[in-house]
Amino acid sequence: MPHTALTPVFVGLRTGLHVLFAVLAVLVIVRAVISPTESSTAAIVLTVVMTATYGIGATRTRTTRQRDRVLRLLWLAALTLEWVILLWLTPEAAYLVFPLFFLYLHLLGPWWGAAAIVVATGTAICALGIHSGWSLGGVIGPLVGAGVALLIGLGYQTLAREAQQREALMRELLATQGQLAATEHESGVLAERARLAREIHDTVAQGLSSIQMLLYAAEQADPERPGAEHIRLARDTAASNLADARRFIRELTPPDLDDRGLGGALRRLADSQWAPQGLHVNVRVSDTLELPMHVQTALLRIAQGAIANVIQHAHATTATITLAADHEQLQFTIADDGKGFDPNMAAFEPRGRSDSFGLQATRERAEQLGGSLTLDTHPGEGTQLTIELTLEQTT
Numbered sequence: 001m002p003h004t005a006l007t008p009v010f011v012g013l014r015t016g017l018h019v020l021f022a023v024l025a026v027l028v029i030v031r032a033v034i035s036p037t038e039s040s041t042a043a044i045v046l047t048v049v050m051t052a053t054y055g056i057g058a059t060r061t062r063t064t065r066q067r068d069r070v071l072r073l074l075w076l077a078a079l080t081l082e083w084v085i086l087l088w089l090t091p092e093a094a095y096l097v098f099p100l101f102f103l104y105l106h107l108l109g110p111w112w113g114a115a116a117i118v119v120a121t122g123t124a125i126c127a128l129g130i131h132s133g134w135s136l137g138g139v140i141g142p143l144v145g146a147g148v149a150l151l152i153g154l155g156y157q158t159l160a161r162e163a164q165q166r167e168a169l170m171r172e173l174l175a176t177q178g179q180l181a182a183t184e185h186e187s188g189v190l191a192e193r194a195r196l197a198r199e200i201h202d203t204v205a206q207g208l209s210s211i212q213m214l215l216y217a218a219e220q221a222d223p224e225r226p227g228a229e230h231i232r233l234a235r236d237t238a239a240s241n242l243a244d245a246r247r248f249i250r251e252l253t254p255p256d257l258d259d260r261g262l263g264g265a266l267r268r269l270a271d272s273q274w275a276p277q278g279l280h281v282n283v284r285v286s287d288t289l290e291l292p293m294h295v296q297t298a299l300l301r302i303a304q305g306a307i308a309n310v311i312q313h314a315h316a317t318t319a320t321i322t323l324a325a326d327h328e329q330l331q332f333t334i335a336d337d338g339k340g341f342d343p344n345m346a347a348f349e350p351r352g353r354s355d356s357f358g359l360q361a362t363r364e365r366a367e368q369l370g371g372s373l374t375l376d377t378h379p380g381e382g383t384q385l386t387i388e389l390t391l392e393q394t395t
Contacts, residue, residue, distance in 0.1 A: 018058055021099040025051045031092045043089040050082040050096070076107050084123065091131035094124040097142065101150070110154065117150060180364055191294040197252040200245055208242040262296040263287045266303060266321055274319075277311050285323040291330075298365050299323070299332050299387070305362055306334045306385055314338025314383060330371075330391055335384040340377045362387075 028047045032040040057075040083100060086093040097120050104120070105113035124142045215235035219228060263285035270281035291299075303321055310316050316338030324331045359375070362385070366373045371389035 017099055017102055021054055021096070022051070024095045024099065027095060028086070028090060028092045032090060037090075039089040043086060043093070046082060046086045046089065047093075050079065050086060053078055053082060054099075072107055076103055079103070080120075087124070087127045091128055094128050094142065097121070097124045105150070105154070114150065176360070179361060184368070190297045193252045193293075197249045197293065200249055200252070205242060205245040205249065208238050208245060212238040212242060261287055261289075262291065262299060262323070263289075265296075265300055269304065269307075274307055274311065279307070279311050279316060280318050281307065282318070282320040285321065289323065289325060295369060295389070298369055302332070302362050302365055302387060303334060309359075310334075310336045310338060310383075314340070316382070325391065328391055330389040332387040332389070333384060334386075335382065337382045340379050340381045340383050342379055343375050343377055 025047050029044050032043045032047075053075070057072065057079070079100065083093060083096055086096070100120060101117050104116040107113070108116055121142045125139050128142070129139075212235055215231055215238060219231045219235065222228070263283060264287060266281075266283045266285055270283055274281045307319060307321075310319050314336050316336040319334065319336040322331075322333045322335075324333075363373045366387050366389075369387075369389055371387055374386040374388065375383070376386070377383035
């Protein structure tokens with residue numbers, strides 16, 4: 001069993017069950033020794049056999065394989081048969097039904113386990129009545145024990161389910177934390193690379209370009225004057241350094257955005273990657289719209305994730321990517337003509353699924369930019385994902 005915060009509780013309950021069985025078995029043996037009858041020897045031997053059978057099953061590793069499940073059910077059937085025979089030999093064996101109650105619930109489930117408890121309770125009451133005569137205590141005792149076993153058994157199963165859900169939630173939180181940290185790191189790296197590219201472009205590259213033009217003008221003014229060869233050498237050196245600076249800018253700029261910005265990158269992806277997969281993508285993004293590099297990178301990654309989900313899950317033939325901006329707002333929309341889905345169910349999907357996890361990652365990217373995500377979809381009506389940003393927040 002994987003370790004959880006409730007593991008000590010489960011271990012304590014199982015240990016208590018084993019101790020209870022051992023104490024009741026000893027009670028049966030002691031009773032047979034103190035008050036011997038013709039069947040006492042057989043009762044003692046069968047109690048020892050039943051205890052050994054219980055110990056074999058209790059120490060066996062619990063797995064979910066079908067073969068082991070069948071073996072556990074056979075083990076439970078053997079215990080039940082031994083208990084019924086022992087009950088016929090001595091009435092004190094009726095006490096051993098209490099640990100069997102918990103085994104029925106654990107191995108047979110709540111419904112079949114409850115049915116087995118009812119049958120075992122009736123058997124114990126009848127056995128007590130036949131051996132010792134009918135009495136109120138002989139009826140109430142097994143009934144109370146059955147009720148207590150049901151409450152404790154069902155409570156145990158509820159705790160086990162809550163522990164599993166808590167573990168799943170912790171794994172999701174850790175995965176989300178890791179994804180968020182990776183996204184923040186990626187965004188930070190891209191933002192810093194974009195900042196360096198802008199700084200080099202606005203300072204070093206522009207300065208070298210100006211120096212090159214000034215040297216060229218000086219050379220053209222008097223090409224035969226003394227020292228003209230030094231001017232040409234300086235101009236060539238400035239041109240070489242300018243080429244290096246522009247190469248640095250290209251290397252610092254994300255490769256998908258280094259030519260025509262976000263619109264050009266999306267069109268290249270539409271032609272080279274998405275079209276061969278059977279999805280026609282219309283890109284309505286102006287190449288003249290200037291956005292900070294980290295914003296363009298984030299929108300490009302959002303589009304890539306959204307279109308990947310469209311191809312994988314939506315069964316769409318056409319999608320449209322639109323970027324609209326006015327003086328204050330920027331709206332980035334990805335719409336498809338696929339089968340759509342129920343947005344209310346997306347929150348309940350396992351996080352392992354790419355669409356639910358991708359939607360969460362997209363929302364986190366939008367929030368990192370200071371924007372919001374809106375999802376408009378219905379089964380059979382396609383899906384439209386909209387990212388809204390304030391232009392002041394993108395600078």
